[in-house]
Amino acid sequence: MNKSKRDWEPRLVGFLCNWCSYAGADLAGTSRMQYPPNMRVIRVPCSSRVRPEFILRALQKGADGVLVAGCHPGDCHYTTGNYYTRRRFQVIKRLLTFLGVDPRRVMASWISAAEGGKYQQVVTEFVETIRELGPCDFRPTNGQIFVPAADERTDLGVVS
Amino acid sequence: MTTIQDELRETARTLLAEGQVDCVLGWAWEEELQRAVPCFVRAAEDAKRLIWDERCVVSLAPFLLHMKRQLSSVRTEPSRTAIVVKGCDARGVVRILRDQQLERDEVLIIGVVCQGVGDPDNRPAKCRECQYHVPPVYDLLLGEEPKETQTPSSPLLERVREIEGWDVADRASYWREHFSRCLRCYACRQVCPACNCVECIFDSERTRWTYKRTTAEENMIFHAIRAFHVAGRCVECGECERACPMGIPLMEINKKVASDIKELFSVPDAGVDLREEPPLVRYETGDLDHFV
Amino acid sequence: MKRVGVFVCHCGSNIAGTVDCAAVVAAARRIPAVAYAEDNKYTCSEVGQEQIRKAVQTHNLDRVVVAACSPRMHEATFRKTIASVGLNPYMLEIANLREQCSWVHSDRQAATAKAIDLVRLAVAKVLYNKPLFTSTLPVKKRAVVIGGGIAGIQAALDIAEAGHPVTLIERSQSIGGRMAQLDKTFPTLDCSSCILMPRMVDVGAHPMIDLMTYSEVEEVDGFIGNFRVKVRQRAKSVDHSKCTGCGECTEKCPTQVPAEFEAGLGERKAIYTDFPQAVPNKPVIDRDHCRYFLDGKCGICRKVCQADAIDYTQTDRQVEIEAGAIVVATGFDLFDPAKYGEYGGGRYPDVITGLQFERLISASGPTNGEIRRPSDGRVPETIAFIKCVGSRDEAHGVPYCSRVCCMYTAKQAMLVKEHAKDSKVYIFYIDVRAAGKGYEEFYQRAQTDAGATYVRGRVAKIFPRGEKLVLWAEDTLIGKQLELEVDLVVLATGIVAREGAVEFAQKMGISYDGHRFYSEAHPKLRPVDTNVDGIFLAGACQGPKDIPDTVAQASAAAVKVCSIFSKEELETNAMVATVDENICAGCFHCRAVCPSGAIDSKILHAWVAGQDVTRRVATVNSGVCQGCGSCAAACPSGAMNVGGFSNEQILGEVEAL
């Protein structure tokens, strides 16, 4: 069913909070810190904006690993957002592990706006971990990636 | 000597006669179905139809939710309903009250002391490990409180620990097999006191939360999200597993989440205290922090 | 049918250097919903923006994706661009091809593939964008300035001069801060008090400035235009309305305690003013050391006070101030010399800090301006200044340069000539940094006129030998170790963040860097803003700096405050939460997680089957909501959504993975 590991490149999704982690990622950029290009970043106002539906849908749409990143507890721009993230994420991660998703596929990290280096390190290590782990066998079993009929998605369609 | 059932009927009759309540929601025996079914008694003389014995398995709490939805669309002047509850049902009522779907004065809780329902030599899992023989919340209590009852071990929790012990691939195939049988009939949602959404995201047309296919993966997403939505609020009443036509062990998932939450945030059981706060909408600055 | 315009930017070579922009444009054109796609060299330039405007009109686009630098850079710019041609400013999404793609990947093929993906994600998201609108909120035209040093004083005066009321909050008895402790200032050697005191008097007398000394900020909430600042005014035990500042009580008070203002070299009474020219020039009682409060005896100050101003019964008062903007000017602390065991900082009395030396040469200081050794009061014949003590020092966690020590050490060396002209001065340094205006010339004068001997090398050890202090050092220019006997050692200790800076930052909701200095919104373009709109920074609390830069920042912060107050109303955040009342079940989990208390409830009436039926649902106060989205994640049914980051938009991006 899944592509052989040789020609497979890990696809990662990162939900980055706008005030800290996204800014940290930008800092890694302005400091020209190099890291693998496997991460697709989705910006959210706060890490507490991330719903479990997004994480599960991402895994199902071909992501081999999902990162949720936010400000260090106490530094949240909205003061309490990441406290809720911390509670929700621990419950959803244990639940997914229980239901058979490898725990290393879903991770959370506190990355401040001043920690460009940490963002580079988290992404690099995450790509390596997922490369070892192999593709996420979460896609529908009959092999082809589910693509709704063209008319049902007139507005978007599929490019690659 | 008078049985609980007699006391129940007498209580219902007086409540209705004195007009303290508009309706008493209890169980009645349905001959053709050979099953005890929910019964809405509105006239005092019908109180004698109410029964109480081991056949009263169905939890009546969710019906309060449905009544409220219909009632609010029909009745305006304040109505008050009495409901007959076992320990686990009472936790369901607390759930509905704490989720602000009902005002406290809209419901009168008649608690009955229960030693377990269903088939005596094959009790449902929830009865075998039940700690709430006496409903944690009630206005009236029928039956004497048992002397002291030691807290039984939890076979369900042991089962969860066992599953946790397997390696990831085995767990994945275990659940994939169960979820491949799920019809998405949503019975588990209909009987759940914690599922009080007006429109469930899985029915939503506007926002494409999920696809309508019932593959093992889609069903896994449904069950993971359902378990998360009720996380910290599930009162472990076991109705979802009982109602599931395909025999999917939903209580194993609920027990897993409930024990995780208890361990992570050291909070009491859900649906026991009328002042409880759902743990996932609160925080402590000192919460555990496994993050990198 | 939705018509998306995609504009891929080269950003000179910043993006085009690693990403094949033409390929990205070609890929974008293949997306059905994309009606027009082009690339240009500088999209944010006037030319680039004009091309967007033209394309929107000619191709009748209804939403735009700009694939360029980080949205945190020019999202606002491009929103104005599309608004100028009639599009709702929020029908825009940015794909971050620079900071998170071209700059961080070197392989052109992989970077281009990722760029295409990022554009696809942005297009997928923009398809679900909805027009959003701001509303307005009244601005409370009062500023709160926290910290009464030169930064706070300057900011307060500038704002007050612009005609807006200011509350200046200072923790100690008097305003003046670090500058009041200095004798002279570089590079002009003019007297610190002479240039500071007039400003302090202006603040004390200014009709628009409420001065709250001996007070601390306890809590800050609210948002730009509508902050609520809770301040604890500590009991002064002196009724300043009656007190005439005659000083009789301080004179007669029997209790002597070390004076914070004198940096440990001098004493003050239990009822005291920080220094003679203090503003307000009315004392406060230090209840931790006053005998009356310790054991109930004494009460001399009350006896001698003709104005009957002493009032032991005063209690702390909590004051809540409504303000539209806040300037943080909380200043800095000095590196603790005791951490340098090898120099005997804090153990040998004649090893002092630069600030203590300032107090020695200050006319109002403990030695009335004479340079005397704290140990035996003798005038030191040889003095050694050691620079970079707790600066540029990884081992002690202070890797940065504190910017001011080279200049004030040169100044102090010149002042030795004035106060003790026969004394010999050595200055141990690594590099001399004199980058300000007139600074290099000042440094040259320190060597020629003052005859200070600059020795390039770090001092390894200081130890007493008889009356003298022995320095083991090295002179790296001549490659020799040297041993030097001196009478006084002055350590130029580095500037570090205030103790408690982190707790204060968390109280304000502003972020701070690895060294606990407060973080500016952008190091080059927004040096006085913080990440919280309406809160500005001035002075060393943002990082080590000298007085000219501090005053410049203070005036900059003041202008930012005045620009807020120039508007009658403030535009509120457009990207706020919204409730779909049809599916809200009224469980109010949203309200439980809302950090700004923006969620309320209301009763919905519906006419059903001839009956008026009621239902309670949540409502959002769009003025207060900051758009964090916690509620949207806590709402199981998705009734609660957030403009700009709606469930549909994020799911759209996830779909395009």
Added chain:
Amino acid sequence: MKRIGYYPGCSLHATAVEFDTSLKAICQHFGIELVEIADWNCCGSSPAHNNDGFLAAALAGRNLVLAAEQGLEELVAPCASCFSRLKAAQHDLEHNEAWRAELEKRLQASYQSGVRIRSILDFLHAVIGLDALRDRIVGPGLAGLKVASYYGCLFVRPQEILGRQEQENPQEMDMVVNALGGQAVDWPFKTECCGNSLALARPDVAQRAIKAILDAALGVESDCIATACPLCHANLDMRQGRQGLKMSRALPVFYITQLVGLACGLPAKELGVDQHLVSTRSLLSAANLG
């Protein structure tokens, strides 16, 4: 009867024999059973770790394996160099999987971490305890004897292995001296270099270092110097006789264990105080000790 492992190291059986005899005397006095590690080997000292990291870790590491095998969870290594080498080996073997595996292969024994290595100062504080010292001194104990406590380098550095915060102004030996009724003088040369092995290769450099230490001790009018490292003792005691030092008066150098013995009234013979080059007799008789 408290039982604790003992790793003497080569110098305590040779030039620093009085360190060994005084330690055994006070252990006997305080009822502590010293169990010398059977078949212990050389700790490698400076030559090993200057040449081959693994050799240094293995040499010292073998002693840790022996200690664990002989059931000694806790051991005292009085010599500062042995203490430092054992701690470094423990640190390396716990962080370097390859070296650990190699050592286990060569010794055909498994390395268990967790043996608690105590310096002599740690031993005096944690095993005997300051209170016990105060209780057991005879009469005025050291009777106000002014002692300059000299720590040298290996008790306070390197920080990543010893994890000490205070490296410039340590207090452990001063506290012992005060507990013994002596008067620990505050002086700035507690951790300055004693010249170490340069005393052989470059006597001129070593002499300058030693002179600085001795002059500083004389400068604060101390009666004697206390030390806890055989090499420091050798440099400060043996080299005092050189003419170049031109010292105003002789300055006896004691091991801290000898001072403990003296304060507890143990006979001088047992403490080996007469085996120093700088005579201690006149000072001790003046203070009627030993």
